[in-house]
Amino acid sequence: MVVLSDNPQFFLRRSPAESLPPPKVRSGTIGWLRANLFSSPFNVVLTLICVLLIAWIVPPLLRFFLIDATWTGADRNACLASPGNPAPGACWAFIRVWFSYLTYGFYPLGERWRVDLFFLALAFGLVWLLWLSAPRRGLGAIYFFVVLPILSFILLRGVPSIGVARISTDLWGGILVTVVLATIGIVVSLPVGIFLALGRRSKAPVVKLLSVIFIEFVRGVPLITVLFMASIMLPLFVPEALAPDKFVRAWIGIAMFASAYMAEVVRGGLTAIPRGQYEAASALGLPYWRMMAHVILPQALRVTLPNIVNTFIALFKDTSLVFVVGIFDFLRTVEAARGDPNWASPIVSITGYVFAAMFYFVCCYGMSRYAQRVEVRLARRSGRKGR
Amino acid sequence: MTDIVRPLPRHGGLIRSLVLQGALVLTVGVLAGGAIYNAAQNLAHANIAHGFGFRNNTAGFDISQSLISYSASTSTFGRAFWVGLLNTLLVAGLGIFFATILGFVVGLARLSRNWLVERLATGYVELIRNIPLLLQILFWYNAVLKSLPEMRGSVALPFGGYLNNRGLFLPRPEFGERFDAVIIALIVGVIVAAGLHIRARRVQERTGTQVGTLWPTLGAVIGLPLVTLTIFHFPLSFHNPDLGRFNVRGGLEILPELAALVIALSTYTAAFIAEVVRAGVLSVSPGQVEAAQALGLRSGTTLRLIVVPQAMRVIVPPLTNQYLNLTKNSSLAVAIGYPDLVQVFAGSVLNITGQAVEVIAITMAVYLSISLVTSLLMNLYGRTVAIAER
Numbered sequence: 001m002v003v004l005s006d007n008p009q010f011f012l013r014r015s016p017a018e019s020l021p022p023p024k025v026r027s028g029t030i031g032w033l034r035a036n037l038f039s040s041p042f043n044v045v046l047t048l049i050c051v052l053l054i055a056w057i058v059p060p061l062l063r064f065f066l067i068d069a070t071w072t073g074a075d076r077n078a079c080l081a082s083p084g085n086p087a088p089g090a091c092w093a094f095i096r097v098w099f100s101y102l103t104y105g106f107y108p109l110g111e112r113w114r115v116d117l118f119f120l121a122l123a124f125g126l127v128w129l130l131w132l133s134a135p136r137r138g139l140g141a142i143y144f145f146v147v148l149p150i151l152s153f154i155l156l157r158g159v160p161s162i163g164v165a166r167i168s169t170d171l172w173g174g175i176l177v178t179v180v181l182a183t184i185g186i187v188v189s190l191p192v193g194i195f196l197a198l199g200r201r202s203k204a205p206v207v208k209l210l211s212v213i214f215i216e217f218v219r220g221v222p223l224i225t226v227l228f229m230a231s232i233m234l235p236l237f238v239p240e241a242l243a244p245d246k247f248v249r250a251w252i253g254i255a256m257f258a259s260a261y262m263a264e265v266v267r268g269g270l271t272a273i274p275r276g277q278y279e280a281a282s283a284l285g286l287p288y289w290r291m292m293a294h295v296i297l298p299q300a301l302r303v304t305l306p307n308i309v310n311t312f313i314a315l316f317k318d319t320s321l322v323f324v325v326g327i328f329d330f331l332r333t334v335e336a337a338r339g340d341p342n343w344a345s346p347i348v349s350i351t352g353y354v355f356a357a358m359f360y361f362v363c364c365y366g367m368s369r370y371a372q373r374v375e376v377r378l379a380r381r382s383g384r385k386g387r
Numbered sequence: 388m389t390d391i392v393r394p395l396p397r398h399g400g401l402i403r404s405l406v407l408q409g410a411l412v413l414t415v416g417v418l419a420g421g422a423i424y425n426a427a428q429n430l431a432h433a434n435i436a437h438g439f440g441f442r443n444n445t446a447g448f449d450i451s452q453s454l455i456s457y458s459a460s461t462s463t464f465g466r467a468f469w470v471g472l473l474n475t476l477l478v479a480g481l482g483i484f485f486a487t488i489l490g491f492v493v494g495l496a497r498l499s500r501n502w503l504v505e506r507l508a509t510g511y512v513e514l515i516r517n518i519p520l521l522l523q524i525l526f527w528y529n530a531v532l533k534s535l536p537e538m539r540g541s542v543a544l545p546f547g548g549y550l551n552n553r554g555l556f557l558p559r560p561e562f563g564e565r566f567d568a569v570i571i572a573l574i575v576g577v578i579v580a581a582g583l584h585i586r587a588r589r590v591q592e593r594t595g596t597q598v599g600t601l602w603p604t605l606g607a608v609i610g611l612p613l614v615t616l617t618i619f620h621f622p623l624s625f626h627n628p629d630l631g632r633f634n635v636r637g638g639l640e641i642l643p644e645l646a647a648l649v650i651a652l653s654t655y656t657a658a659f660i661a662e663v664v665r666a667g668v669l670s671v672s673p674g675q676v677e678a679a680q681a682l683g684l685r686s687g688t689t690l691r692l693i694v695v696p697q698a699m700r701v702i703v704p705p706l707t708n709q710y711l712n713l714t715k716n717s718s719l720a721v722a723i724g725y726p727d728l729v730q731v732f733a734g735s736v737l738n739i740t741g742q743a744v745e746v747i748a749i750t751m752a753v754y755l756s757i758s759l760v761t762s763l764l765m766n767l768y769g770r771t772v773a774i775a776e777r
Binding site for chain 2: 036037039043047051217220221224225229232235237240335338346349356357368
């Protein structure tokens, strides 16, 4: 207890206190800078380091790839250092000259409209399937997984009996091969992956065991060894007359690999479906396959769509590995063009690789943005329904 | 995993299931049998031997880098296998080391409150993740390392190293006779330090007093080996590489293939590790940090005792997965001719012997066992973490 003394000390304010300084600016440009770049001495140092890093890296890159770049020319002399151009930049002339090779490979000139038509048909199918509010998406799936493969086969390989000349897959190359491999990969791996995922969750021990063995085996080894196996061992496993050509073998390897990964993605989607959905479907008396087709899979695939797209991105990047079994995919054609004696030089190499990187980046980044948007949309939807 | 609810019981459901499974076994069996029969026919036709007897034959091809003694004229295919496997493990080990450091730095940078740092880290992750690894390996090898100066114009590095388009040449440490004593001292130091830490923790758990372990640890781990080194008159010297006109003699040689592979693998995997780390840290609920602050823990202690242990639980399984991916991706070495398992075994050995089935099977078995052992360890880890949960 406080004992008051004889002479109580107290303080009486007779004049208003000095007003405090205004709070630091929290809004506007300065406030943003203070909060995000200069919030503490450590952050000031970090910001300075980053600014220096950017100032050190970006201008030389701009100069090399845009300002000093060579845009026209017929051979490597255009891109070499000369008195008029002592520090030559990127050699975009090389890409211009080789562009059609990088797109079609050795596909005969007169038949390239078929490839263009294939690209159009593919783009149409992709938009139909990936645009979530497109009309009749079920029909779109049939188009993509049934009509498109047949159409592509007729267009690209050709069926002489109906007047479309046959083009050997040895002549295919460039972006065409990369896109075809990735597309066939997804067209095959999604259905096979679904079956494998269902198999892995099946109650029948044999089905389960076989699915697990396949999935874990393929996921446990590098894609290169799967490709080697497909390209070297596959011809041994079938009668000599039936041996598939190089392209088909690489494609089988890729499809096997993608199916195993897709199976795990689909399985993740299946486990996300609440048990009540299975029970409700059973209570309605739906047999297994109807239950899967009408109740479980539509929901599971919707939930897991972002992951499916991510698997597809990985597949798209992985197609570059067919390089090692001698298929002329996009990367391999860049490599071949880069080595052409008329052009070969360090600057041409860098330009070629950067162009290839830009191609892959635009495709993959676009797809990953799409996956993120779908994810946000799904999260919003499930939040609204309070599921 | 939720079980699939069985559809309504129907007549003969079990029998139908058995018949279907039997049919499946039969189909797979017939396909496999046919494949084996065809393979035997085709191999006999092509006059190719079978079995693993080739492992004792002389290899007869050179390998540009080997960690164990190997010579083309006397070593066997079996030896070549080990050379390739060790090279794969070397690349994987180096790659994992650098990828982990870079990945954690970038992952934490992505969580930074500094806008510029966060943007730069995000840009790095997006750029690297969306470009095929093979392209990055080729870029580092052909566009960067191969355009370094030639032998004559070698860049001289401090401490007597050289850098040119044939590789990086560093002074090679030469270990004297008594150097094993230093290694023993190091091991003893680590054991002593570990003991100190365990004791300090026990004391803290019993009495609540914190015992400082920093200086004793440093003394045991660094001081003890240093003292031993001094006692035995520094049994460690460095052998500098000599720059000749066409060649570099002596010294420690790091092949450009190895360097390109390690750079590409570690920068690529780091982008994925960064995402794993970010997700792990974000998984710790902010309430945990607020609770720690309310208890008066400092920010460093909060990080060390509250955030990291909980984040690690989420980080470690996918991190291991990334390590496995890196190991499997190291097989891309074949594209630039680094002598890893695939290049040596599924490349050279396969070409010489022609025994595709055996060679590919062995190669796959190696990767498969690495994967299986790792996932086994991961399951064990998952179990210990689950037990530690209170």
